[in-house]
Amino acid sequence: MSLEALLTILGMAAVTYGIRAAGMLLADRLPTQGFVASWMKHVPGAVLAALVAPAVLAVAPGRSLAEAFLPAETVAAVAVTLIYVGTRNLFAAMAGGVLVVFAMRMWLGA
Template identity: 55%
Template sequence: MPPDALLAILGMAAVTFAVRAGGYLVANRLPASGFVAAWMRHIPGAVLAALVAPAVVAGGPAEWLATLATALAFLVSRNLLAAMAAGVVAVYFARMLLGG
């Protein structure tokens, strides 16, 4: 392995460890209730929506059907993992059937 590649891998590992360790240190100091706690609980959903929304807006019928299937699966099951699985399966079959 070239020394440059090894150095890059070690550098990325160090940065990843520092980010995670910093997160653990900061998390212990965050309030368990109040505005900040409520705000922090909503971050994962907001990030997920920010990642998915551009694909839905720029997509076609297959993506729109998958979005509908995902929303319906979540409303029925109230399980995020089940909803995501339903969306992945729905977009796969919709693309197969619609040629997307």
């Protein structure tokens, strides 16, 4: 294993455990309402939305919006949304999305 991989994994482990322990230690001092509490509450959703958007529209420096449009990924994203809303099953949604991308790449070369 490379040093960079070891350092990355140990760094991830340290910050994650640190957050878990800090929550317990700071329980009495963490704000339960107001700006900071509201900000922390919105972090996970905003991070996931930020992750998803550029994967569905493949933007990159120097690429036009027309070039960024990915038909397979965009259609699959809609499929994932419908399956998840219908079933509330993470695995079914993921498998459905992968199948749509697979089918579109195979038959349409999308």
